[in-house]
Amino acid sequence: MEKNKIFVTQPTLAPLGELNEYLTKIWSTGIMTHNGPLVQQFEKEIGDYLGVGNVVSCVNGTFALQMAIRALNLRGGEIITTPFTFIATCGAIIWEYCTPIFVDIDPETFNIDVEKIEEKVTYHTVAIMPVHVFGNACDIEGIDEIARKHNLKVIYDAAHAVGVNYKGESIFNYGDISCTSFHATKMLNTTEGGACFTKNKELDEKLRRIRFFGFENHADIVEDGTNAKMTEVHAAVGLANLKYLNKALEDRRYKYFYYKDKLSINPNISFQKITECNYSYFPVLFENEEVLLKVISVLNNENVFPRRYFYPSINTFNKLFPYVSMPISENIASRILCLPLYYNLEIKDIDRIIKVILETI
Ligand code: T4K
Numbered sequence: 001m002e003k004n005k006i007f008v009t010q011p012t013l014a015p016l017g018e019l020n021e022y023l024t025k026i027w028s029t030g031i032m033t034h035n036g037p038l039v040q041q042f043e044k045e046i047g048d049y050l051g052v053g054n055v056v057s058c059v060n061g062t063f064a065l066q067m068a069i070r071a072l073n074l075r076g077g078e079i080i081t082t083p084f085t086f087i088a089t090c091g092a093i094i095w096e097y098c099t100p101i102f103v104d105i106d107p108e109t110f111n112i113d114v115e116k117i118e119e120k121v122t123y124h125t126v127a128i129m130p131v132h133v134f135g136n137a138c139d140i141e142g143i144d145e146i147a148r149k150h151n152l153k154v155i156y157d158a159a160h161a162v163g164v165n166y167k168g169e170s171i172f173n174y175g176d177i178s179c180t181s182f183h184a185t186k187m188l189n190t191t192e193g194g195a196c197f198t199k200n201k202e203l204d205e206k207l208r209r210i211r212f213f214g215f216e217n218h219a220d221i222v223e224d225g226t227n228a229k230m231t232e233v234h235a236a237v238g239l240a241n242l243k244y245l246n247k248a249l250e251d252r253r254y255k256y257f258y259y260k261d262k263l264s265i266n267p268n269i270s271f272q273k274i275t276e277c278n279y280s281y282f283p284v285l286f287e288n289e290e291v292l293l294k295v296i297s298v299l300n301n302e303n304v305f306p307r308r309y310f311y312p313s314i315n316t317f318n319k320l321f322p323y324v325s326m327p328i329s330e331n332i333a334s335r336i337l338c339l340p341l342y343y344n345l346e347i348k349d350i351d352r353i354i355k356v357i358l359e360t361i
Pocket of ligand 1: 007008009010011060063085089131157159160180181184193194305307309
């Protein structure tokens with residue numbers, strides 16, 4: 001990382017000495033992968049921390065989504081999803097031979113608009129894949145009701161949602177399967193990594209077979225599998241960093257409201273309407289794209305590099321699918337900016353970012 005530059009995020013990292021304790025174990029046994037002791041320990045510790053029973057770790061959040069689609073036998077069907085997300089949500093659907101069907105978003109929460117889902121349900125619909133965008137919980141009851149009515153599966157893309165509780169329990173406990181990401185840019189990181197969470201024991205076992213080539217007992221092939229195993233080294237990073245997750249969550253929350261309080265004095269800046277959230281990102285909405293581009297340019301001159309998550313709206317990627325208009329998502333995508341938010345970010349830098357933005361607009 002270049003000195004003095006402030007990026008949208010930085011990983012929260014445990015002290016190297018603490019990571020070394022785990023790495024020493026790996027080096028002493030030579031067990032590097034294949035559901036080794038640290039992967040099992042990571043799954044147990046994160047399960048205990050979050051209060052979720054079945055945790056199937058894997059190589060990344062994208063594969064977690066793909067494994068979920070396979071485990072639920074959805075291949076070939078239509079999956080209803082949001083256009084306001086990272087490409088991985090939609091990519092996972094396409095790479096599993098399914099068709100993404102977009103439903104526009106709520107202009108305030110930025111999550112899929114539940115009121116618009118049913119009109120997109122067809123004979124071919126097999127599932128709904130909503131995203132808890134920026135760690136902000138979807139309308140879970142509304143989605144559940146539609147899924148039950150039309151006999152659809154629900155896979156939550158909870159890539160941003162580590163640490164979110166909904167109605168008193170982990171948000172990962174909702175849906176047939178919830179999937180998260182432990183990428184370096186996420187609240188908890190294993191460098192690259194991800195996981196599926198399900199309350200269903202049979203699905204849990206199936207996911208474990210899928211991530212390991214489809215093997216049962218390392219002998220017979222019983223699933224359409226892949227190689228999506230988390231390694232011991234990645235689990236070691238996760239175990240070391242997990243001890244700092246509480247601090248990271250508290251720190252993000254504090255800085256989120258610090259920013260928001262100060263930026264709120266300008267009525268031309270608006271914010272995501274929060275339901276239940278882990279405050280993993282700090283998105284702000286400007287009046288229009290012109291203002292947004294001006295703010296980016298001025299911040300860049302100050303060596304500050306915010307990010308346009310998520311721009312452009314996924315439905316506009318016409319090399320992947322024919323264009324379908326999603327006016328709200330396209331509008332939000334054109335004027336949203338995620339400001340730097342991470343554990344090591346200093347308050348004096350947040351003050352500087354706020355000052356620059358307020359002066360610019
Ligand atoms: N679903 C959703 C809704 C998602 O947002 C994502 C991923 C997924 C599914 C799939 O999960 P994974 O398969 O990725 O586990 C990031 C991440 O690659 C991606 O995980 C994430 N969402 C997406 C929103 O953003 P970029 O484009 O932000 O990466 P990059 O390299 O520009 O990093 C941003 C800043 O972070 C850098 O300016 C500096 C800092 N950084 C980055 C890396 C990689 C570090 O300090 N250290 C690092 O190692 O993609």
